[in-house]
Amino acid sequence: MPSAEHDHRHGSGHAGHDHGVSADADRGWLGLALGLIGVFMLGEVVVGLLAGSLALLSDAAHMLTDAGAIVLALIAMRLAARQPKGGFTYGLKRAEILSAQANGLAMLLLAVWLGVEAIRRLIHPPAVAGGLVLVTALVGVAVNVAAAWAMSRANRSSLNIEGAFQHVLNDLYTFIATAVAGVVMVTTGFTRADPIATLIVVALMVKAGLALIRESGRIFLEAAPAGFDPAALGAELVALDEVVEVHDLHVWQITSGQPALSAHVLVVPRGDCHAVRGRIEQLLQSRHRITHSTLQVDHAYGPDGHCEDAHGEAYRAGPV
Numbered sequence: 001m002p003s004a005e006h007d008h009r010h011g012s013g014h015a016g017h018d019h020g021v022s023a024d025a026d027r028g029w030l031g032l033a034l035g036l037i038g039v040f041m042l043g044e045v046v047v048g049l050l051a052g053s054l055a056l057l058s059d060a061a062h063m064l065t066d067a068g069a070i071v072l073a074l075i076a077m078r079l080a081a082r083q084p085k086g087g088f089t090y091g092l093k094r095a096e097i098l099s100a101q102a103n104g105l106a107m108l109l110l111a112v113w114l115g116v117e118a119i120r121r122l123i124h125p126p127a128v129a130g131g132l133v134l135v136t137a138l139v140g141v142a143v144n145v146a147a148a149w150a151m152s153r154a155n156r157s158s159l160n161i162e163g164a165f166q167h168v169l170n171d172l173y174t175f176i177a178t179a180v181a182g183v184v185m186v187t188t189g190f191t192r193a194d195p196i197a198t199l200i201v202v203a204l205m206v207k208a209g210l211a212l213i214r215e216s217g218r219i220f221l222e223a224a225p226a227g228f229d230p231a232a233l234g235a236e237l238v239a240l241d242e243v244v245e246v247h248d249l250h251v252w253q254i255t256s257g258q259p260a261l262s263a264h265v266l267v268v269p270r271g272d273c274h275a276v277r278g279r280i281e282q283l284l285q286s287r288h289r290i291t292h293s294t295l296q297v298d299h300a301y302g303p304d305g306h307c308e309d310a311h312g313e314a315y316r317a318g319p320v
Contacts, residue, residue: 025153036146037063040139050132056133056178070167076099097220100212101220107205114202115199122196133182133185137182141176166208174201228259233249236283237283243265263295264298265297270299
């Protein structure tokens with residue numbers, strides 16, 4: 001077998017927002033949302049105890065997880081901004097994904113507790129001060145609209161920030177449901193409206209929590225980004241001039257919004273490896289927004305012109 005010419009290149013880049021001025025702005029918006037939520041949460045606990053409302057207390061508990069989610073997001077942003085060193089060759093960028101997964105798990109656990117308590121109150125409904133519930137819920141809607149607006153100004157392409165945002169958004173839905181329950185209790189005296197509102201919110205929390213866990217799980221399992229077709233990309237690469245075969249093609253995300261790719265590319269025996277690599281990198285950046293790629297480009301070898309020890313699916317242009 002003739003010796004192969006090896007040309008290794010590690011092209012690196014980072015998609016998504018800048019970790020300088022933009023990251024500082026994100027932290028500012030998250031800090032504003034945290035302040036709004038923290039102040040209102042303390043008042044809501046007091047009113048919820050006075051009114052005997054599970055819906056208000058569940059709102060306060062949810063707001064506590066909101067505050068925790070934002071704090072966790074802020075910590076994760078700090079860690080992710082650190083430069084790679086030592087054994088952490090990607091730095092701590094996946095701290096943001098850990099934060100997102102923790103947020104999703106917290107939402108599911110809280111949903112279970114609230115669901116059980118709501119069912120108990122449906123069976124044995126306690127007395128609830130509907131007027132206090134209604135007024136507090138309306139104030140809560142205003143506070144959460146302001147907090148959600150502040151967080152929407154941050155970079156929601158980050159799964160970390162999106163996780164914290166989903167917490168606040170679900171809390172907004174909670175207060176809307178609680179306000180409706182307050183109206184029902186004030187006008188009809190139907191106190192079961194309080195746990196019914198809680199169950200509606202539980203369903204929303206489960207949906208949002210599962211979505212966060214699913215998306216963060218894809219990144220931890222190094223699956224291709226959602227909506228990305230590696231087979232279509234392989235066919236696209238092998239269609240380039242002088243490319244004979246593409247194999248060992250891997251596409252994953254370092255963290256949300258930062259896709260990466262590695263592949264072994266074979267070119268025709270007298271082809272220009274450097275030029276082919278350049279065309280591939282340009283295609284990846286312009287069409288697929290992949291700026292972090294590791295490409296091994298060699299001349300074709302083996303009896304049939306293909307690699308004999310390729311792993312995984314190989315995309316071929318035909319015999320050399």
